[in-house]
Amino acid sequence: MSSRVWKFGDDINTDILAPGIYIKLPLNELAQHCLESIDPSFASRVCEGDIIVAGNNFGMGSSREQAPQVLKELGITAVIAASFGGIFYRNAFNLGLPAIISKDFTKIAADHQIELDIKTGRICNITTGQDLVGEKIPENLLTLIEAGGLVPYLESNLNNN
Amino acid sequence: MGQTIAEKIIAKAAGQQTVKPGDIVTCNVDLAMIHDSGGPRRVKPLMEKLGVSVWDPNKVVLISDHFTPCTDAESANILKLTREWAAEQGIINFYDQQGICHVVTPERGHIHPGMFAVGGDSHSPTGGAFGSYMFGIGATDMLGVLVTGQTWIKVPETINIKWSGDFGVGIAAKDMALKMCATLGMDGGDYQSILYSGDTIENLDMMERMTLSNMAAELGAQSGLIEPDEKTVDYIKSVGGVPGDWQNFKSDPDANYSVSHEFSAIDLEPQVAVPHSPANAVAVGDVGKDQIDQFYIGACTGAKLNDLEMAASVLKGKKIAAGKRLTVAPASSRILAQAxxxxxxxxxxxxxxxxxxxxxxxxxxxxxxxxAEDEVCLASTARNFQGRMGASTSKVYLASPYTVAASAIRGHISDPREELL
Structure with missing residues (x-):
């Protein structure tokens, strides 16, 4: 199944994704403010199954987990970026949101339709017909994605013990 | 091949003789620091769902700092939940509205060299100033630590950032940090471990070292370490902590660094980062006399005792400009008492x-x-992302406490050396 692309530039930080001034709100309300300082209509236009493609250092800044969590809440199924803020990267996998590093991000534009293979990192740009490459997710993080995140992973592992 | 201080600490925590960059290892956590925002309010329901409790309450330090004092029913409820969770889990090391976690944790003797520590906040690399491998993680990651006492890490490369020479009057570690952000960029740290070295670093006191380690976060590094020395030991002893085998946590002479950067403090100018990134730092003289509404001395980065001293040295016997406001939020209650x-x-x-x-x-x-909307702030804090300090249209400039204080007197961004010399 292909996904519609939202394209952003470099250094999309956690204050842009989950603004501190709204951090006390319930997740669904906080999500309405996601990315509003650079794209006020994002939260109302994003659809279930969409994918974000961005440049360097996506998610830099705070450890606030709400940054990947609001993306998930809004229906984003993966983020593809040239690089990620380190804490955001860990947080995304812990929540079951795949974060794919790809230097081919320049070959994907807003509103393109793409297909992403989480296991191999292969990206097919349906709109342009190009096959693109993303880095393979490390095994330990792929395990988290397959479990649906760290909480379900712990749930099943603690139960097994 | 020798080991860096980061590799030595990670190897010890992983129960291995050595580790090498790129290895993914599981480490035992010596200290888990959590606060009211990313802590109990988020992990309590998940722990209840899993039916588990904290692996070792003595290794947890809980601090309320983000929502203190509470300003409405929501923040009051968050703090209530924080206190209830501390009691339920038997968290002895709970500091309720005593100041900011990154300052209170060392101030109460909980950090020492060689520790492998995590904090539920991105400025957790502050612990690196004490020779501890400390880094920030999110709430679910912290849940994993609280339940198992362990976490995974991809052993980082070490980036050696060497500073030489003494900086002049009106210059501070904050200027060094902003200079590094401007030179290396917000991803210059590449989620690796920074080692700050050189005679400039050796000559800094512990609070100034904390400013550098703290802002390793702004360089995108996982950690920002400074090798422990007599100053580290004296500080830890002074707060009732135990320095332990600190001599073991120094980089070997033949340790491998992925990159080395050299900076000189001698000709360092006061730095100002214009909105909306610390990497936008330039010399104060290059900013222009930008108008400011609020001058802010605050945060783990910029309101320690030495930061307040810097501001006071500029403001002594003077008044801030008419129609402007200077807001000061000391980093901890102990600092406030001493100040x-x-x-x-x-x-x-x-x-x-x-x-x-x-x-x-x-x-x-x-x-x-x-x-408020469209307001402009000059702050001694670490981060000036768009909308961070309030309304999405507000703007934040960053500078040292000297520069914030001097600018408050004139009402616009000013060189502190003109007030001090």
Whole structure:
């Protein structure tokens, strides 16, 4: 199944994704403010199954987990970026949101339709017909994605013990 | 091949003789620091769902700082839940509205060299100033630590950032940090481990070293370490901590660094980062006399005792500009008490400052003192992302406490050396 692309530039930080001034709100309300300082209509236009493609250092800044969590809440199924803020990267996998590093991000534009293979990192740009490459997710993080995140992973592992 | 301090600490925590960059290892956690925002309010329901409790309450330090003092029913409820969770889990090391976690944790003797520590906040690399491998993680990651006492890490490369020479009057570690952000960029640290070295670093006191380690976060590094020395040991002893086998945690002479950067402090100018990134730092003379609404001395980065001293040294006997506001939020209650004793607070209040209770205050936009639409702030904090300190149209400039204080006197961004020399 292909996904519609939202394209952003470099250094999309956690204050842009989950603004501190709204951090006390319930997740669904906080999500309405996601990315509003650079794209006020994002939260109302994003659809279930969409994918974000961005440049360097996506998610830099705070450890606030709400940054990947609001993306998930809004229906984003993966983020593809040239690089990620380190804490955001860990947080995304812990929540079951795949974060794919790809230097081919320049070959994907807003509103393109793409297909992403989480296991191999292969990206097919349906709109342009190009096959693109993303880095393979490390095994330990792929395990988290397959479990649906760290909480379900712990749930099943603690139960097994 | 020798090992860096980071590799030595990670190897010890992983129960291995050595580790090499790129290895993914599981480490035992010596200290888990959590606060009211990313802590109990988020992990409590998940722990209940899993039916588990904290692996070792003595290794947890819990601090309320983001929502203190509470400003409405929501923040009051978050703090209530924080206190209830501390009691349920038997967390002895709970510091309720005593100041910011990154300052309170070392101040109460919980950090020492060689520790493998995590914090539920991105400025957790501050612990690196004490020779501890400390890094920030999110709430679910912290849940994993609280339940298992372990976490995974991809062993980082070490980036050696060497500073030489002494900086001049009116310059501070904050200027060094901003200079590095401008030179290396917000991803210059590449989620690796930074080692700050050189005679400039050796000559800094512990609070100034904390500023550098703290802002390793702004360089995108996982950690920002400084090798422990006599100053580290003296500080830890002075707060009732135990320095332990600190001599073992230094990089070997033949340790491998992925990159080395060299900076000179001698000709360092006061730095100002213009909105909306610390990497936009330039020399104060290159900024222009930009108008400011709020001058802010606050945060783990910029409201330690030495930061308040810097501000007071500029403001002594002077007044802030008419129609402007200077807001001061000391980083901890101990710092506030000491600043009162030393007459620092009197100087600040006489100059016209408004005093906030110790805590994160306006820095992350969670607490008190935030900005209205289109307002502009000059802050001694670490981060000036768009909308961070309040309304999405507000703007934040970053500088040292010297520069913030000098600018408050004139009402616009100014060179502190003109007030001090």
């Amino acid at each position: 009162i004793k030393q007459g620092i607070i009197e100087v600040l209040l006489e100059a016209g400052a408004g005093l906030l209770p110790p805590g994160c205050g306006a820095c992350a936009g969670y607490g008190v003192g935030v900005l």
